[in-house]
Amino acid sequence: MKIVADKPKMLTETPLHYCPGCTHGIVHRLVAEVLDELGKADNAIGVVPVGCSVFGYKYFRCDVFEAAHGRAPAVASAIRRVVNPDNMIFTYQGDGDLASIGMAETVHACTRGENITVIFINNGIYGMTGGQMAPTTMPGEKATTCIYGRDPKVNGNPVHMCEMLATLTGPAYIERVSCYDVPHVIKAKAAIKKAFQVQMAKKGLSFIEVVANCPTNYHQTPLESMQFVKEKGCAFYPLGVFKDITKEDK
């Protein structure tokens, strides 16, 4: 019998704890598939955040650091100094972690041009803690700390990370993707692959933002949540490449 689909070797047998319909599982799989394909899975080093993907160390079959909330890029920057330059280092962070409490670490790892890959899951909500407003919650969206919907006059405006980081000299590659349907999953995988290839070429920091869903905290069915990401999420956070120094090189 021919095996046509299998679990990536880089993922452990531990069942994922994510809610039904959540795209964290897809992105975990894409990271693992890409590192498997690049032959870089076994000695990769992951740095996982505080938030829904806090248990990332149970799922990735590689050395993993569980970092304090927001500090994954700082932890990864130090690991980069210590380990072999050929070890792939990635952080995997959510929006509260990366764009709120860890904004300084994110910006400064980017501006230093650390040779690491940052995977940023932007679902516009604090999932793990129960649906509070995130730095990327869109105007009008309800959260447990803005129950009438985010009002920029009261709650401030959401942050567009890719656009902001693209203004810096340090990052090498910045792309925003999504996983709301199969073609976009395939595109997301290509982006993540490109990000690790940039790291393998030691070109500097690569940053992949995934516009993601949170059916539980947005009170949506999995399908509704995908539709929401497609229609609202990707309209507010447009997909595309925001910086690519490999192109500029040519």
Next chain:
Amino acid sequence: MQKIIISGFGGQGVLSLGKFISYSAIEQNLNTSWLPSYGPEMRGGTANCSVIYSAEDIAAPVIDHPDILIAFNEPSLDKFEGSVKAGGVIITNSDIVHKKTTRKDVKFYQVPVDTLAAAINKRGANVYMLGVLLPIFNGDISEEAAIHAVEHVFESKPKVIPSNIECLKAGIEYMKKFVK
């Protein structure tokens, strides 16, 4: 053992004179400590340091009653003259400090150290002052040890060593006239 406070404007070489004394003490196999004032006051304001040398272990690096005060400006004389031990020594840089000490129970020397050093090396005032101090130290630190200290401090600028040694020797000669 001598407890010395050196004080003046930042940039007058106050802290480096203290280091010269400490380096000389090491060359003489003595224990020594050098404690600077630090912080914003160093930037253009007043600077001072407390220097101790001793054949014994040095307990406190802080000095409440110095044996010797070297004041490079008037505020320093005002601030510290009251704390000098009875029978101690106050030296002023009389190119800058025009008034005299109010203390009657100390030995007081006014040394126009900027003018004296300038004849040899315009930047040699603090090494000249080191020379001035050696006779006051009464043989605790030899001329040779002080020369070694000067050589050590200016290791990376060998060109300036001879003129600084000249300043040192001139300082010693100058003070020998007053101290037996």
Next chain:
Amino acid sequence: MKKLWKGNEAIAEAAVAAGCRYFFGYPITPQNEIPEYLSWRLPEVGGAFIQAESEVSAINMLYGAAGAGARAMTSSSSPGISLKQEGISYIAAAELPCVIVNMMRSGPGLGGIQPAQGDYFQATKGGGHGDYHPIVFAPSSIQEFVDITYGAFDVADKYRTPVMIIGDGMLGQMMEPAEIPPMRDLKTLPDKNEWAACGHSDGRPRIINSLRIEPDELEAFNNHLFKKYEEITKNETRCEEYLTSDAEYIFVAYGSVARICKAAIVELRAQGIKAGLIRPITLYPYPTDAIASKAKCDKVKKFITVEMSMGQMIEDVRLAVNGLKPVEFYGRSGGNVMMPADLVKYVKEGK
């Protein structure tokens, strides 16, 4: 050969000699000479220095480097150390060996930049959240700073625990003769392959983690941690006794203040008053036994805890003395330093 070393620079060079190759820090007075020195020195020996974007980042960089198996260090001064506390708790809980230097300045708040000892509670009682203690050393001379820094990395590795070295602005800024021990051969450093997460390809992932979400798992871990602290208390407690054998008045003081006490003791003895000093060298574990045994001596009339704070270590002295003798306090704060004469006067007036 003994050389004249500034406290901060001596610590930095001693760390390099001990095999420390990574430093992460953020500027704050009065410890800036440590990062300044290591910024050029570490690249010379094949290491790396990062001026972090904040103290918070710096401590988490330390977490990364220590977790990857390197000898690494950070330093700061009081307000900056407050910012590092969360990270220190994580480091203790992930059992990562590393060294943290605190050159204390006066507080609370932004406070001042002059010497103080107001971070005793923070250093010795955990400082961050949860049940843990770093090992805390409090040297009192530049040579002792060198020797303790040199040994601190070994102690950290032996117990897989953060070690804190505390001084104050006076000790950081002053110069004294000191000798740096020989450079450690990196090949002789402890092998951390068993647990360090540095990108293995042997199929057994190493996890650096402090999340233990099951109560029983976390309680078992806390028990393990405190067994380790018992071991540390047994093996690593250190103090110096100075002229205590016939002493009637015993000062208890650490760091620079202990030296001021020594000067006062010399003066008191010259006036016929038998004074002595117990100087804790480790603040955690605390030399409780040394103080307790003196408390049982008939000769001893009282203990006087001397600190550059409003009185923090005095609580540990009282616990050790356990009511057997009076425990008094003499303190200065705000960045003021007591003089030996102040202590002489205090003892004579209270006699």
